[in-house]
Amino acid sequence: MKTIEWQYLIVSYLFLGGLSAGLFFVSALTEVFRNGDSPKEEIARVGALLAPWPVMIGCTLLVFDLGHWYRFYKLFLHFRWESPMSIGSWLLLFFIGVSVLYAYGWIPSSVRKAIFAKLPTRLRFLQILNRDVSSWRRALAIAGLPMSVGVAIYTGVLLGAVQSRPFWNTNLVAQLFLFSALSGGCALLILVLGASSRKFEMHEFQSLYLLDVSFLTLEFFIVVPYFIHGELSVEAVRQSLRLVLGGPFTILFWVFFMGLGLLLPWAIEVYEALPLLLRHAQFVPRVDTATVAAPGAAVSILADTGEQAPSRKLHFSRGWAAAAAVLVLMGGVLVRYIFVFAGQMSTIQ
Amino acid sequence: MTNRPKRYALAIDAKKCIDCKACVVACRAENGVPLGKSRNWINEELRGDWPRLMEVFEPEQCHHCEEPACVRVCPTGASYKRSDGVVAINPSECVGCRYCMIACPYDARFFREDLGVVEKCDLCARRLDRGELPACVETCPSKVRIFGDLNDPTSEIHQILEKRQYRVKKREAGTGPNIYYLL
Numbered sequence: 001m002k003t004i005e006w007q008y009l010i011v012s013y014l015f016l017g018g019l020s021a022g023l024f025f026v027s028a029l030t031e032v033f034r035n036g037d038s039p040k041e042e043i044a045r046v047g048a049l050l051a052p053w054p055v056m057i058g059c060t061l062l063v064f065d066l067g068h069w070y071r072f073y074k075l076f077l078h079f080r081w082e083s084p085m086s087i088g089s090w091l092l093l094f095f096i097g098v099s100v101l102y103a104y105g106w107i108p109s110s111v112r113k114a115i116f117a118k119l120p121t122r123l124r125f126l127q128i129l130n131r132d133v134s135s136w137r138r139a140l141a142i143a144g145l146p147m148s149v150g151v152a153i154y155t156g157v158l159l160g161a162v163q164s165r166p167f168w169n170t171n172l173v174a175q176l177f178l179f180s181a182l183s184g185g186c187a188l189l190i191l192v193l194g195a196s197s198r199k200f201e202m203h204e205f206q207s208l209y210l211l212d213v214s215f216l217t218l219e220f221f222i223v224v225p226y227f228i229h230g231e232l233s234v235e236a237v238r239q240s241l242r243l244v245l246g247g248p249f250t251i252l253f254w255v256f257f258m259g260l261g262l263l264l265p266w267a268i269e270v271y272e273a274l275p276l277l278l279r280h281a282q283f284v285p286r287v288d289t290a291t292v293a294a295p296g297a298a299v300s301i302l303a304d305t306g307e308q309a310p311s312r313k314l315h316f317s318r319g320w321a322a323a324a325a326v327l328v329l330m331g332g333v334l335v336r337y338i339f340v341f342a343g344q345m346s347t348i349q
Numbered sequence: 350m351t352n353r354p355k356r357y358a359l360a361i362d363a364k365k366c367i368d369c370k371a372c373v374v375a376c377r378a379e380n381g382v383p384l385g386k387s388r389n390w391i392n393e394e395l396r397g398d399w400p401r402l403m404e405v406f407e408p409e410q411c412h413h414c415e416e417p418a419c420v421r422v423c424p425t426g427a428s429y430k431r432s433d434g435v436v437a438i439n440p441s442e443c444v445g446c447r448y449c450m451i452a453c454p455y456d457a458r459f460f461r462e463d464l465g466v467v468e469k470c471d472l473c474a475r476r477l478d479r480g481e482l483p484a485c486v487e488t489c490p491s492k493v494r495i496f497g498d499l500n501d502p503t504s505e506i507h508q509i510l511e512k513r514q515y516r517v518k519k520r521e522a523g524t525g526p527n528i529y530y531l532l
Contacts, residue, residue: 077425085424085446
């Protein structure tokens with residue numbers, strides 16, 4: 001009997017799990033390569049502190065999607081390497097452990113001490129946890145990086161590993177989910193950092209922008225071969241592609257995912273980051289001519305337009321950054337919704 | 350007689366099927382299948398153009414594949430293949446993730462919301478262990494179903510598959526289905 005077994009809980013989990021993986025990936029990457037750069041420390045810190053939550057919420061949803069939620073422990077009584085779900089369960093367990101520890105390492109020691117000072121006497125034994133693990137950050141980042149990639153890619157492997165659903169049964173789904181997850185992590189960081197009241201210089205976003213533009217570009221160049229290969233594949237695959245080419249998910253896929261969730265934020269971010277990409281310039285906030293050091297490009301813009309509006313010329317606005325980030329996140333939810341539902345509707349004839 | 354492992358399979362002579370659904374009812378009674386779900390079913394297909402029409406009936410259930418996709422994807426090993434070829438589910442290990450239902454090319458599985466586990470045809474494994482036939486085979490009034498051990502050269506199914514042409518469904522899924530539809 002044909003039914004859609006995996007529904008909104010699974011869609012939410014796939015999104016939230018990917019989001020955590022993306023946050024951790026960006027945070028850990030920044031931490032490993034930042035060389036003591038302090039603005040980047042903020043990216044790593046916010047990413048680390050956000051990373052464990054979505055995946056923990058997502059895993060709770062997963063558990064409640066089971067027949068009986070309390071049976072979930074049976075997943076951890078077995079390890080079956082042939083089952084992507086078994087591999088994924090264990091991976092999630094370790095990833096959550098590492099990301100929680102990594103986040104703990106980023107809690108400022110004053111905050112940590114304040115929390116432990118408020119412990120009731122009965123819970124005094126928890127004082128054993130009151131230690132400074134900030135020196136582990138780098139090691140945890142390096143250990144967690146492959147795990148975060150694993151968590152992001154496994155959600156796609158889970159779907160792709162069944163030969164009975166031609167819509168899913170290609171490695172491109174795993175890659176699509178991977179880059180969608182990583183760009184989702186970037187987007188949420190751009191959104192949160194942009195919205196924070198902290199004094200934040202716009203140029204500090206440049207690494208996030210470059211990462212997000214790269215991930216979105218890769219995502220686009222995975223969607224394209226997905227269709228080319230699919231159309232050149234066997235009948236069952238071509239049939240399954242009809243679901244997004246003239247079928248029930250067509251508008252959702254092309255207008256809302258490809259258009260609004262991928263190409264539009266890509267265009268916004270490229271436009272915003274263009275000076276950086278083309279001229280090796282830096283994002284320049286509102287500054288005086290005198291403080292704009294060497295880069296010839298920036299100076300020539302100032303020469304063209306006068307001294308008043310260098311930042312406008314160098315395109316940066318929090319509004320556009322937030323809009324692009326929200327669109328990326330919406331695209332991330334949509335692509336998972338479309339793939340989960342359309343995949344289960346596809347079948348070998 | 351060599352002590353070869355059994356390899357149970359089902360041959361279906363669909364031309365004899367009259368769509369009486371006695372097999373579905375017998376299965377429901379034998380296995381306590383709740384209404385609205387079914388371990389076996391009869392596909393109906395209308396062929397030809399008016400006025401030359403033909404209705405074709407084709408019973409189907411779990412194909413007890415050689416390399417079952419459901420068994421491969423099961424995260425706990427609750428879905429397993431018995432040594433006699435029957436693909437079965439151990440309900441006490443099933444967590445109800447329903448990955449197997451998605452992996453099955455034949456959509457032969459269903460979810461028991463009341464028990465929180467997945468169920469499907471197990472060729473009446475309890476009856477097989479007692480030396481009886483599956484309920485659907487025993488009850489079929491028009492003798493559509495031929496059940497037996499493919500590894501036993503004297504069995505009816507072995508002999509009939511030697512003589513008659515047959516097809517299996519969705520061979521391209523690569524799971525090696527064990528329901529043989531006689532042509």
